[in-house]
Amino acid sequence: MESRVVYMEAVNAKTLVGGSWRDGASTQEVLDPYRGNLVGHMHVSTDRDLHDALAAARKASKVMANMPGFERASMLRRIADNVTQRAGEIGAIMSLETGKAINDAVTEVKRSADTIRLCAEEAVRIEGEHVPMDSSAVGAGKIAMVMRFPVGVVAAITPFNAPVNLAAHKVGPALAAGNSVIVKPSPKAPLSAHKFVEAIIDAGVPEGAVGVLYGDAVAPGLVSDPRVDFVSFTGSIPVGKIIRDNVGMKRVALELGGVGATFVNHDADVSAAAIACARNGLLLAGQSCVSVQNVYVHRRIYDEFLDALVNEVKTIRFGDPQSGSTEVGTLIDSDAAIRVMGMVERAVDRGAELLCGGSRNGAQMEATVLTGVDASMDIVTDEIFGPAMSIHMFDDIEPIFEAISNSPYGLQAGIFTNSLDLALSAFRNIRTGGVIVNGTSRWRADQMPYGGVKDSGIGREGPKFAIREMTEERLFVLNG
Incomplete structure (x- = not known):
């Protein structure tokens, strides 16, 4: 029997300052x-x-x-237990x-609890190191060590x-390191x-150690304020660049976008590669920074693939997000679906062929697969962030490695091959954050x-x- 979510009482997301929840001067509706x-x-x-919030966080950081x-x-661990218990809600x-x-x-909420447990x-493993000072005459007889200390306040x-797990990836390490943290979630989620922060507060964190601010109007002040010592941001490249230009001398971690390059060589397990590419390009409606977007397939296995x-x-079930049988729901809103459809339509107008999909209903898009794309099309060069992928044929893989290395993007790449030499070539020659062998660009374990x-x-x-x-x-x- 299908599971189905029953609409519950409307949730009110309020500002959290120094352990107290505050009403806003205005509110914004959140719609299904x-x-x-x-x-x-x-x-x-x-x-x-x-x-x-910054004053409270500064005090709590001590x-x-x-x-x-x-x-x-x-x-x-108490936080993780709370999150696990509330995963359904x-x-x-x-x-x-x-x-x-x-x-x-x-599943994401349960995974978030695991992320917190890893934190x-x-x-208890934050280590420094001994510096061997007797390696020079001036240092001989001295003892030196390097230790790590919390930065202070993390934004x-x-x-x-991934509004909960990506929050866990910021809040968990910040608290584990001995910092306070102010969370600014997306206005779209x-x-x-x-509710995730409620679970944190109910676990008994020090007052002010976790704060929450809502709305994009406060974001510029948050990242530029000198009371913030570190900014961790996950989102689009344009916004990431704005943040980088406005943080001054403080350090940042920016997890931005990509174009999901995955390679399938002629010696790969074609069936396994096809299943992995289909699912990792379409699940979550393609709304992952590392979703499979561009698949490069060797000519010898292209048709089979x-x-x-x-x-x-065709086996992936799109539909009502609240139905237990649905595998892919909607994009975040209709505007996002319209944007993705525009990229698909422009590609088709320039000669690309639709193997399947290419239509939408409100915020929901069909699974879309294109061939015959040109490397200059924006559906290839720009992040799609939707359930669409392009399949490219290749004879020589090394020039593609070079092209990707020369592109603006470098998040993750995947390659299916049974050749260790080719896998190592991808690792050595693609300038990217990670190479996943016999897996797609979207593969991630939270501890890595x-x-x-x-x-x-x-x-x-x-x-x-x-x-x-x-x-x-x-x-x-x-000094001795």
Whole structure:
């Protein structure tokens, strides 16, 4: 029997300042992109809220810095337990506000709890190092060590496509490192983020250690304020560049976009590659920075791959996000679907062929696969962020490696091959944040270092690696 979410009481996402929830001077409606029903309201934060939240976070940062690692770890485990217990409720709200399939939404919340548990493990593993000073005459007889200290206040700006797990990837490491953190969720998905933060607060964090601000109006002040020591942002490349230009000397971690390059060589398992590409290009409605967007297939297996890909695409169930049988719901809103459809239509107008899809109904798009694309089309060169992918034929793979390395993007790439030499060539020659062998560009485990190069970003996520970003080194020299 199909599961189905029952509409619940409207959720109110309020500003959180120093442990107190505040009403906004105005509110913004949050609507279900599938039905158009009201899901809740986002209370828009003001400049006063921003000032007060930063003052509270600054004060709390001293408390967090003095909290022993084992206590931070225990606190994070309590948070993870709360998130796990509330996974059904938080996932249901996420599905309603974003159009994400309900099973994917609940899975994301459970995954977020696991991310927090990983952060708890890392809270007691923050290490420094001994510096061998007797390697030079001037240093001989001295003792030196480097230790890591929390930066202070972290600003965490999160997107709509994974509103809970990507918040966990910022809040968890920030607290594990001994920082305070202010979360600024996407206005398109504030409600599940609000429920996630409720679970954090109810676990007993120090007052002011976690704050929440809503609305894009406060974002410029948040990233530029000198009371913020570190900015962690996941979102679009244009916004990432604006943040980079306005943070001054503070450090940042920017997880931005990509064009999802995945290669299928002639020696690959064609069926496995086709299934993986279909599902990792279309699930989550393609709204992932590393979703499979451009698939490069060797000429010898091109036709076989296309047949297998289309057959798999036809098995993926698009529909009502609140139905337990649905695998892909909607895009975040109708405007997003219209934008993606525009890219598809421009490609077709220039000679690309639609193998399937190419239409939409409101915020929901059909699974779309194109061939015959040109490398200059925006559906190839720009991030789609929708359920569409282009299939390219190749004879020589190395020039494509070079072209991708020379492009503005460099988040992740995937390659299906049984050749170790080719896998190593991809790793050595594609300038990107990661290469996934016998997997697609979209593969990610939460403990691994994740992030891009070039316009795809700066810094790395993953608990251990984000903690490294959110701490700073300090040298201690003892003269004998």
